[in-house]
Amino acid sequence: MRRLIQAVLGVTLLILLTSLTALAQSAEPIKIGVYEPMTGAMAAGGQMTWEGIALAHEMQPTVLGRPIKLILVDNKSDKVESANAVARLVEQEKVVAIIGSYGSSNSIAGGDVAEKAGIPMVTDSATNPLVTQGKKFVFRACFIDPFQGEVMAKYAFHNLKLTKVAILKDVAQDYSVGLANYFKKTFTKLTGDPKSVVAEVAYQTGDQDFTAQLTQVISSKAEALFVPGYFGDAALIAKQLRQLGSKIPILGGDALDAPELMSIGGKAVEGVTISSFYSAEAPANEVARKFVAAYKSKYGKTPNANAALGFDTYNMVVDAIRRAGSTDPKAIRDALATTKGFIGVTGSITIDENGDATKDAVILRVENGVFRYVTTIHP
Amino acid sequence: MAGAIEHVFLYRDPSVVARRARLRLACNLVSLALAAVVVHWLQHNLGDYPLRILNLAAINVILAVSLNLIYGFTGMFSLGHAGFMAVGAYVAALLTLPQATKDVIFLMAPLAWPFNVLSAPPIVAVVAGGIVAGLAAFLIGLPVLRLRGDYLGIATLGFAEIIRVVANNIPSITNGALGLKGIPNFANNLWWTWGWAAFTVWFIARLVGSVHGKALLAIREDEVAAEIMGVRLTYHKMISFVTGAVFAGIGGALLGSLITTIDPKTFGFMLTFNILIIVVAGGLGSITGSVITALLYTVLLEALRPIEAGWRLGPLAVPEIPGLRMVVFSLVLLVIILFYQRGLFGGREFSWDWLIRKLERAAAGTAATAGAVERRTGATADAGAESEAQATRPGGGWSSTAGRGTETGGRGGASKRAPKGT
Incomplete structure (x- = not known):
């Protein structure tokens, strides 16, 4: 009996596969x-x-x-x-x-x-x-990441008039380490002070608790926190930073551009400023x-x-x-x-x-739970 | 074990044993030569896509056979394979990367000494990758091989994760999360991958067949009993663990060269589990099973792609559903595990004995019809005795090295498919 079932199964599978490969062929386009x-x-x-x-x-x-x-x-x-x-x-x-x-x-x-x-x-x-x-x-x-890092560093220095920034990056993501690297390069060049990035701390994809890193950020007296990670982590980071009592602004990259940032972060992500590719609100x-x-x-x-x-x-x-x-x-x-x-x-x-x-890159900011267009930065 | 012992006692006549050994060698050489012709032909007649799949299959063979040595033959549940692969891949990549590439890809921190000056031809780099992976296995093995079962699994899984985290955090050697790219593509060549796969199979089959191999099997069956019988546990476990890791490192090195880019994410635990699936589906303690399943696994994953591309079967129209092939693939795995509980080959190995027996019988038959005399009678008698003995062995032409219980299920199913001597 088992032999029979095996044989039937095998034959069906074979027929299915061959007919599928034959069907996948198509005409001229x-x-x-x-x-x-x-x-x-x-x-x-x-x-x-x-x-x-x-x-x-x-x-x-x-x-x-x-x-x-x-x-x-x-x-x-x-x-x-x-x-x-x-x-x-x-x-x-x-x-x-x-x-x-x-x-x-x-x-x-x-x-x-x-x-x-x-x-x-x-x-x-x-x-x-x-x-x-x-x-x-x-x-x-x-x-590319170098450009985006540069955009955010320029925005932080020229528009927000920041001189001391902390970075919290995800070491397991090429995107995150790249962005952090170029942000730091441009920002320290703009301020002329190699110590203007007052804290550079790291976490890894999958981490849920950031209090140790955030305590370090707070004690470094940074005026803002740059989070070049993905939206899920950033939302948690924002929540925990606010719970620790810090009110410093949070900056980020295009990977924060997702509605989930607001649904996870809620009130904590209000005021988060990011660079992105476009704004649905203010179509270019x-x-x-x-x-x-x-x-x-x-x-x-x-x-x-x-x-x-x-x-x-x-x-x-x-x-x-x-x-x-x-x-x-x-x-x-x-x-x-x-x-x-x-x-x-x-x-x-x-x-x-x-x-x-x-x-061009656009700068967006979270206001009342949605991304609002702030400005456009040309290369 | 029973099979192996029978094996020894059945063919006591030294001249018969020697003749069969010669025949086996001849069969091996002929099939190797045939394989070489096939590889040569495929290498020149296939496009990049099928070649890539076949190369990947060979790498999976290397990885599966090496994990089978550790888990299937020695019974050590190790989940560290991805870690050893990472070590081998990084070492080989850093040794083969052209200087020009090294100069441009390290964007975060310059490449540290000695890798910024070292370079080696591919063959040396792959071997070096294997050796360094083996060293890593030796160091990690010293403390963790004292553990058994699930505990060893967790400890080795931890090791693999450590390797990944370290790779993320030393950008001056690994380029961190950015990864390495532009690795020379030497492994996209059937001679390379299948050559290494053949070497792996040969080496591990020899190891398993040797005195050390018997010790490994003894450890798998019962550690305490093995120790009482005088098997040096740590020593033999280390042999198995390090050998497996060396080949995992070689597999990793070849994989890096095949896809020309590696980063720490490549070597996550899913990679280990994929290999584990191959080993378990093929049968623990069966090299044949690992080889054939690795080949089927790799080819099937690609062959199933049309399923998710959207198709029509008469009135039934199936839209494009990405991921559908994984569903079908899982069903196939489910069926395998349901019908072959001990894997497709359940500890059985391919051997030439069935062919040899056939040849001998044919020779005996012609000798008999030709009315040949004295000199031949020895062989005839021998073949007769053999067929009697064979009836008592369910495996037929398949030699069995597994002895875990004698439950029915998969074992019965598999032995039915095994070629019969007559």
């Missing part, structure tokens, strides 16, 4: 590959990015008179899977360009495969400078206004920065294909490299010689 973390630790970011990409595809489904077909491959928030995913997109699916991935480590692994295959890849939100470094076929639609241009409206009607919520970047990345790639006038990956790559003043939701994007986007 221009194929653009997308690899994002749809499952795993970074799934939230990957899914929001995908929503933005899918919306952009819906609004602009053709180029050069041919339909565009998006091929989404999940990378499970994992490096090895990212490399596999890109190899699959290149070889199995024969895509002409690749979008992805949320998470710099995924993009570094995937970018290497794309570079070798000579297929252009545009990453939506990987801000680690190593992603595009030394690569001819890898670009990005977001700004016509494209952004259309995007926000379309996104709200499709998904019933306000788009965050990742959705906006996904949207922009898709449009940037399609724009490059149009300007290249062909689907030759090499031509698309050249068109991408000469992207200049591309108007996206997140502002005007110009690709520099490293493949990085030069673009």
